[in-house]
Amino acid sequence: MQRSKLALASLLLALAGCSPSEQATAPLQPVADNPFKLSGDVKHIMQWVLDPAADAVWDSAGSIITAAGTRELAPTTDAGWLAVEHNAAVVAASGNLLLMPGRAVDNQGWQNIAQGLVDAGLLAQAAAKNQDSDALFDAGGQIYRVCKSCHSVYIQGDEPEQSP
Numbered sequence: 001m002q003r004s005k006l007a008l009a010s011l012l013l014a015l016a017g018c019s020p021s022e023q024a025t026a027p028l029q030p031v032a033d034n035p036f037k038l039s040g041d042v043k044h045i046m047q048w049v050l051d052p053a054a055d056a057v058w059d060s061a062g063s064i065i066t067a068a069g070t071r072e073l074a075p076t077t078d079a080g081w082l083a084v085e086h087n088a089a090v091v092a093a094s095g096n097l098l099l100m101p102g103r104a105v106d107n108q109g110w111q112n113i114a115q116g117l118v119d120a121g122l123l124a125q126a127a128a129k130n131q132d133s134d135a136l137f138d139a140g141g142q143i144y145r146v147c148k149s150c151h152s153v154y155i156q157g158d159e160p161e162q163s164p
Contacts (some may be wrong), residue, residue, distance in 0.1 A: 045097050050117075053090035054143055057124050060084045061137040074133035084136065085128035091143060092121025105154055113153075115147040 060080070064071045075081045095117030097103070104110040120142040127135035 010028070010121070028136035042103055043100065045094060045103075045149070049097065050094040051089060053087040053094065054147065056142060057084060057091060057128075058140050060128075061140040062131065072138065075131075081128050081131050085125055087126055088121050088124035088139070090120045090121075092125060095119075095121060109153065113146060113150045117143070120146050 028047060060073055062073050062077055064073065075084055095109050095114045098114040098117065099111060104114075120139060124136060124139035126131075
């Protein structure tokens with residue numbers, strides 16, 4: 001019995017030593033070059049992370065109407081919905097990447113837009129998880145509006161106009 005109490009006390013002391021307030025945090029470090037005029041590796045985040053994920057969300061929402069008929073873009077399988085859910089999570093995580101030190105061009109405006117990207121990505125993720133094509137379409141529109149607002153402020157004239 002005494003041995004059990006000693007082991008329990010040792011375990012509690014060890015766990016207390018690992019409390020989050022005392023843990024050393026690893027410094028965040030951008031990992032790509034900066035060929036863009038914005039701070040950090042924002043262009044690479046856009047090209048390699050955010051754009052492909054946002055395109056996957058947009059390509060899975062809405063419908064295409066042609067003379068031949070209407071084609072729904074929503075996934076038709078659980079695996080397809082899961083892929084959209086994963087891409088939406090990448091969109092949300094990209095907002096967090098844009099909030100890393102050294103990437104913000106200014107203070108509040110940049111933070112609001114990056115947080116808007118997180119929020120829109122989470123909406124898309126929830127829509128995909130619920131397999132709700134209407135909500136996914138709305139969330140895709142929100143992602144587009146956030147991207148457009150960022151581009152209109154921070155990269156005027158640096159890239160051609162595109163739509164999802």
